[in-house]
Amino acid sequence: MAKLRMTGRGLWITTLVAPPLAFVALFIVYPIIAAFAYAFFDWQGLLRGEFVGFANFHQVLFVEPYASWTRNAFTHNIIVFFALMVLQNGLGFLLAYGLWRGLPGARFHRIAVFMPVVLSTIIVGYLWKLFYHPLFGPVNQVLRGIGLDQLAQPWLGQSSTALWALIIANAWHLVGFPTLVFLAGMQRIPTEILDAARMETESEWVKITQIVWPLVAPSATIVFVLLFVGAFNWFELPYIMAGLDGSPFGSTDVLGLYFYRTAFGNVSAGTQDFGLGSALAVLIFIFIAAVASVITVRLRAREIQV
Amino acid sequence: MTVATANPPQHNSLLGTLGRDGLIQIILIANTFIMLAPIVIMVFSAFKTNPEIFQSPFSIPDFTHVDNFVRIWTETNFLRYLINSFVVTGGAMALVLTLGTMAAYAIARYEFFGASFILLFFLAGLTLPLKLAIIPLFMLMRDLGLLNNQFSLIFVYTAMGLPTTVFIMTGFIRSLPNELEDAARMDGASEARIMWAIMLPLVRPAMVIAGIQNVVPIWNDFFFPLVFIQNDNLKTLPQGLTTxxxxxxxxxxxxxxxxxxxxxxxxxxxxxxxxxxxxxxxAGAIK
Incomplete structure (x- = not known):
């Protein structure tokens, strides 16, 4: 009797757990493991050729022109990460601090700052592409309208500004996310600590740096890691606004575009190469996993339990 | 623990407070303007012709001038894309919530060998950037005969949504009291009946959170359709937009x-x- 009941229970648990496990195993775990394996083979289109060891890795890292494409794209990802760290997470922290005071209209401001976050990157990308249009775009029209005609320029059409134009669009799209994560962190700070701090100091700066910032450390850990992963997975926004080649002249090329182009080919790069593409994917993957782990461990260490 | 908002400063000078709050208010208003202006300009420009956009880009348009919308509606596949997005998102959400609740329920309510391992298995999927596994996924879909088929998207989105769903739901289901369940078990109710009739009605709030967490990225996704779908009649809205x-x-x-x-x-x-x-x-970023 007891045994029968046990098997019935085991069967029931299996029924509950097996189908979701199967989905994750087949569509997440298997592809990621396979991506590692693919990188060690030579590929002819969709056909797997012979085992080539580390040849694909060697090619994307050290053989020209791949080596300089890789370096170029990687450098841009680094720039994007640090720029967004300031424009998105830094601004997000300041906005959260402002919202936290609960001044009149705070609820409305909170809804507004998060509104772009719900939009598809594709919509945001096209919208800002239209905004940066040299003649019809509101950006240049505003500059001309306030007499700064000399500042009006083809933002997306020249190498010096294109990447920054994309970064601004991204910050507009997503600044609401770190804002509200930081805000939630601030709202969890116990009132007693804040009252005690108010007794000690008048200075807003001291309160921010000595009290609020250390106490929202868990929120900071999360948004830093998510931004890092996001910056090195950057694909949709440059794809829509700058195209698959990272135009003009590769000045907006990032690892995501470069990987996609290498793997699936495009008009200028010609044929697709799953071997080189997989090698790139594996390298990006290891880099993201390694750095994200280090960031997490380092930042966790400074989190304080309240 | 009390929530700290709007603490009136006790012995600051009133003037200093007003100045600081005023500055904060100005920054917030400026930011809200920057957030909303692009959306407003987008909607206004949708009612304008090219010359109007060029000459008066920020003016309030004649809202009865809907030619642009009519052209989108009649000359493009917009409605088709919209329906496709609903089908794909709806299918994936139904699967994600059903399967996610099943797994979370088993992990949270039963003690069995491997439960914590299974939870770890799901959590591992939380942080992995699946985009980088697109080549094997493409080959997998080809072998399954799912390229140019909306099930490719539904399945991938389901798998992607499961880790967060299981994570959110497990935490919530664990927090539910045992009494109801035990009472029902005493009365001889089957495990399936306990889950369906007693526990599931209680987990709805967590389902809403998990649902929204997943529905937005799925509705907005562009990357997977880009790789899996070529047929114009099967494209989702973000992908159709590029067309x-x-x-x-x-x-x-x-x-x-x-x-x-x-x-x-x-x-x-x-x-x-x-x-x-x-x-x-x-939800995923806030404990």
């Missing part, structure tokens, strides 16, 4: 109206349910 943005590349009013039509559904739902959206979309 007609190319076709009307110099007809700015039409472009803006295409963007407006695509953005409108989610913006309206967001305005109506902003509290749930914010809670749901930041």
């Amino acid at each position: 007609f943005m190319g076709e009307y590349s110099t007809d700015y009013g039409v472009l803006y109206s295409g963007l407006t039509l695509s953005a409108l559904p989610i913006i309206i739902i967001y305005i109506l349910l902003s509290r749930q959206f914010i809670a749901g979309m930041t």
Whole structure:
């Protein structure tokens, strides 16, 4: 009797757990493991050729022109990460601090700052592409309208500004996310600590740096890691606004575009190469996993339990 | 623990407080303006012709001038893309919530060998950037005969949504009291009946959070359709957008109206349910 009941229970648990496990195993775990394996083979289109060891890795890292494409794209990802760290997470922290005071209209401001976050990157990308249009775009029209005609320029059409134009669009799209994560962190700070701090100091700066910032450390850990992963997975926004080649002249090329182009080919790069593409994917993957782990461990260490 | 908002400073000078709060208010208003202005310009421009956009880009348009919308509606596959997005998102959400609740329920309510390992297995999927596994996924879909088939998207989105769903639901289901369940078990109710009739009605709030967390990225996704779907009649809205943005590349009013039509559904739902959206979309990042 007891045994029968046990098997019935085991069967029931299996029924509950097996189908979701199967989905994750087949569509997440298997592809990621396979991506590692693919990188060690030579590929002819969709056909797997012979085992080539580390040849694909060697090619994307050290053989020209791949080596300089890789370096170029990687450098841009680094720039994007640090720029967004300031424009998105830094601004997000300041906005959260402002919202936290609960001044009149705070609820409305909170809804507004998060509104772009719900939009598809594709919509945001096209919208800002239209905004940066040299003649019809509101950006240049505003500059001309306030007499700064000399500042009006083809933002997306020249190498010096294109990447920054994309970064601004991204910050507009997503600044609401770190804002509200930081805000939630601030709202969890116990009132007693804040009252005690108010007794000690008048200075807003001291309160921010000595009290609020250390106490929202868990929120900071999360948004830093998510931004890092996001910056090195950057694909949709440059794809829509700058195209698959990272135009003009590769000045907006990032690892995501470069990987996609290498793997699936495009008009200028010609044929697709799953071997080189997989090698790139594996390298990006290891880099993201390694750095994200280090960031997490380092930042966790400074989190304080309240 | 009390929530700290709007603590009136006790012995600051009133003037200093006013100055500081005034500065904060100015920054917040400026930021809100920057957040909303692009959306307003998009909607306004959708009602304008090219010369109007060029000459008076920020003026309030004649809202009865809907030619641009009519062209999007009649000349492009917009409605088709919209329906496809609903089908794919709906299918994936149904699967994600069903399977996610099943797994979370088993992990949270039963003690069995491997439960914590299974939870870890799901959590591992939380942080892995699946985009980088697109080549094997492409080959897998080809072998399954699912390229150019909406099930490819539904399955991938389901798998992607499961880790967060299991994570959110497990935490919530664990927090439910045992008494109801034990009482029902005493009465001889089967495990399936206990789950369906007693526990599931209680987990609805967590389902809303998990649902919103997943529905927005799935509705907005572009990357997987880009790789899996070529057939124009199967394209989702973000992907279809790239098709007609190319076709009307110099007809700015039409472009803006295409963007407006695509953005409108989610913006309206967001305005109506902003509290749930914010809670749901930041759920993974807030303990």
